Amino acid sequence: MVDDLGAAKALRRSGLHAWLKVDCGYHRAGVAPESAYALEVAKELGEERGVFFDGILSHSGHAYRTTNRDEAAEVAESERLVMVRFGQRLATVGIPVRGISVGSTPAMAAVRDLTGVTEARPGNYVFYDRTMVLIGACRPTDVGVTVLATVVSHQPGASHFIVDAGALALSKDPGPGHGDLPQAMGAVQRHPELTVATLSQEHGLIRAASPAELEGRFRVGERLEIVPNHSCLTVAHFDVYHVLRGGRVVERWPIARGR
Amino acid sequence: MVDDLGAAKALRRSGLHAWLKVDCGYHRAGVAPESAYALEVAKELGEERGVFFDGILSHSGHAYRTTNRDEAAEVAESERLVMVRFGQRLATVGIPVRGISVGSTPAMAAVRDLTGVTEARPGNYVFYDRTMVLIGACRPTDVGVTVLATVVSHQPGASHFIVDAGALALSKDPGPGHGDLPQAMGAVQRHPELTVATLSQEHGLIRAASPAELEGRFRVGERLEIVPNHSCLTVAHFDVYHVLRGGRVVERWPIARGR
Structure with a gap:
């Protein structure tokens, strides 16, 4: 998982698989999808000089700040749109996007549409907890x-x-x-x-x-x-x-x- | 460690060592030292019907709510006084008090007098941390x-x-x-x-x-x-x-x- 140009370059000839981390609105880590920098890092990985570019990845941690499923569904949909559009942006400049990985437990508990998404990673989903009950993600x-x-x-x-x-x-x-x-x-x-x-x-x-x-x-x-x-x-x-x-x-x- | 009459009775013939936990002002656990109940539990343990009564024990967790060493030293001294006086109360009714164990890290970092105390248990003392710096327990x-x-x-x-x-x-x-x-x-x-x-x-x-x-x-x-x-x-x-x-x-x- 990479969101840094230096790290992407360091992966050359490593033989490793890499995902490009994208900021889908949580603003913690990940490249800003509209930025020139995002394209620069994606190009470095997409040229696959001894690295496998598996796709783009996001974490909708801001879904934890919702208080009901409708709000969480909105976060899930905005995450999907950010990621699918960023994937299209990369495709138009010839960078292959094999996977689009999204996820947070509240978003996945409420999501209505996963068109274009290939993977979701809702970690807390397996057990849920008091927090998930309080924000309406589960009973x-x-x-x-x-x-x-x-x-x-x-x-x-x-x-x-x-x-x-x-x-x-x-x-x-x-x-x-x-x-x-x-x-x-x-x-x-x-x-x-x-x-x-x-x-x-x-x-x-x-x-x-x-x-x-x-x-x-x-x-x-x-x-x-x-x-x-x-x-x-x-x-x-x-x-x-x-x-x-x-x-x-x-x-x-x-x-x-x-x- | 016991502060419950039922538990003290259940220890009879166990061959175990027991400390009586006393509330020294933190108000979380421990018998209230002025109460009739405290004396009742102490008597049960002090009669040593197949149990070894090692002494009385407290935790001055309220020392974490101070902001400087003088305040923490006051907590330490009040803990000492509560425990020593409770020990004297037990002694006057013929209950042997072999040990008086006190402690919390902020109290031990500031303590000025340990007269009558036989043991201290300041757990965090070995490393300290940011909290201890902020409340003035250490540099x-x-x-x-x-x-x-x-x-x-x-x-x-x-x-x-x-x-x-x-x-x-x-x-x-x-x-x-x-x-x-x-x-x-x-x-x-x-x-x-x-x-x-x-x-x-x-x-x-x-x-x-x-x-x-x-x-x-x-x-x-x-x-x-x-x-x-x-x-x-x-x-x-x-x-x-x-x-x-x-x-x-x-x-x-x-x-x-x-x-």
């Missing part, structure tokens, strides 16, 4: 990953209790901060009356509206499932998935990681 | 861990560039949010003119005041060191430390992790 029941947490402290008369899932389990991802979306560090499955209020390193603080709501409930040793704000960052903290079917663990899958 | 040169990041995207005319250290490397810890402390997702070592503005999963966005500040600098492939907001969460993402002496890697230490 709560679509979320496929939770963290099993144990109550480790619950003082008499308190309106909160503590679980052993903190930032080292759930990550410190705050979830979406735009619109009027409710702020929390996760959601307790089947307990909408509870708020994952704060996470410190090893601890999660779960709050109720009043001590009365917790009286006799959520005793030390009890377990609950927490829906993470960001499933990717959460999963990266663990070594194994416990795969459930009908509430029972039926398989254990190792999580590939290593850095 | 910038005291920070002992950085993440080596590579510039992976820098578009011509942009006032930002992208590095390959995102939330999966640095964590999403936002650093301190209190007082007038500057908000950023980390600091670039030796480049106070740059801001680690945002982190997405795999990418860090480093911003300058203007494109002119970046012209001809920080090209794709260049490396820089990032001081994390929270060294504990950062380190937990990696498998190995690269130990530097005089700017050269002299050892590689495996990082113990596994979940």
Whole structure:
């Protein structure tokens, strides 16, 4: 993945496959598709001097800033148009565009038209998470990953209790901060009356509206499932998935990681 | 570590060692030291029916909410007083208190008196981080861990560039949010003119005041060191430390992790 002329030149005679990264509106990385520079980098790759030019690639990260599927569908369509038009621009100057790769989970969850697109890469799509629910990309029941947490402290008369899932389990991802979306560090499955209020390193603080709501409930040793704000960052903290079917663990899958 | 009567009773005949967790003012977990409940749990442990009662333990997490050493020293002293007095309260009713364990990194960095304390557990103390610098717990040169990041995207005319250290490397810890402390997702070592503005999963966005500040600098492939907001969460993402002496890697230490 390349968006830099120097890097594109350095790929000559490497025998590697390369995608040209294009800024489709997120404005993080990628060449600006209308720019002269974009054409310059594309030409360098398209001449294929010892490199395979696989196509053009974008990431519509701005789809995370939407609050419903219609808005996300608009982002998806604008991403498609930017990419297909840029592909046409390259084709008219004789640069072959073999692939057009797009994607972000909110955009893919809402997309209506993929004409001209050859690949999509919605990473979070496999599990979804609390963020995806909040921005309308999926329903709560679509979320496929939770963290099993144990109550480790619950003082008499308190309106909160503590679980052993903190930032080292759930990550410190705050979830979406735009619109009027409710702020929390996760959601307790089947307990909408509870708020994952704060996470410190090893601890999660779960709050109720009043001590009365917790009286006799959520005793030390009890377990609950927490829906993470960001499933990717959460999963990266663990070594194994416990795969459930009908509430029972039926398989254990190792999580590939290593850095 | 116990702060629950049911858990204390369940420890009978376990042969385990136990510490009684005390709330020293952080109000997250731990028995309230003035409460009847605290005495009840302490008695259960102190009778040592097949359990070893090692002592009382606190965590002064509220020391993270200070902005200078004097404030942190006040937290440390109040933690010490709470714990020593609670220890005396237990002693007067015949409950032996073998150890008094306190600690948080900001408190330990500022503490003036440890009379009566037998142990301190300041976890972050070994490396410090950007948060510790901001709240005055240490100087910038005291920070002992950085993440080596590579510039992976820098578009011509942009006032930002992208590095390959995102939330999966640095964590999403936002650093301190209190007082007038500057908000950023980390600091670039030796480049106070740059801001680690945002982190997405795999990418860090480093911003300058203007494109002119970046012209001809920080090209794709260049490396820089990032001081994390929270060294504990950062380190937990990696498998190995690269130990530097005089700017050269002299050892590689495996990082113990596994979940």
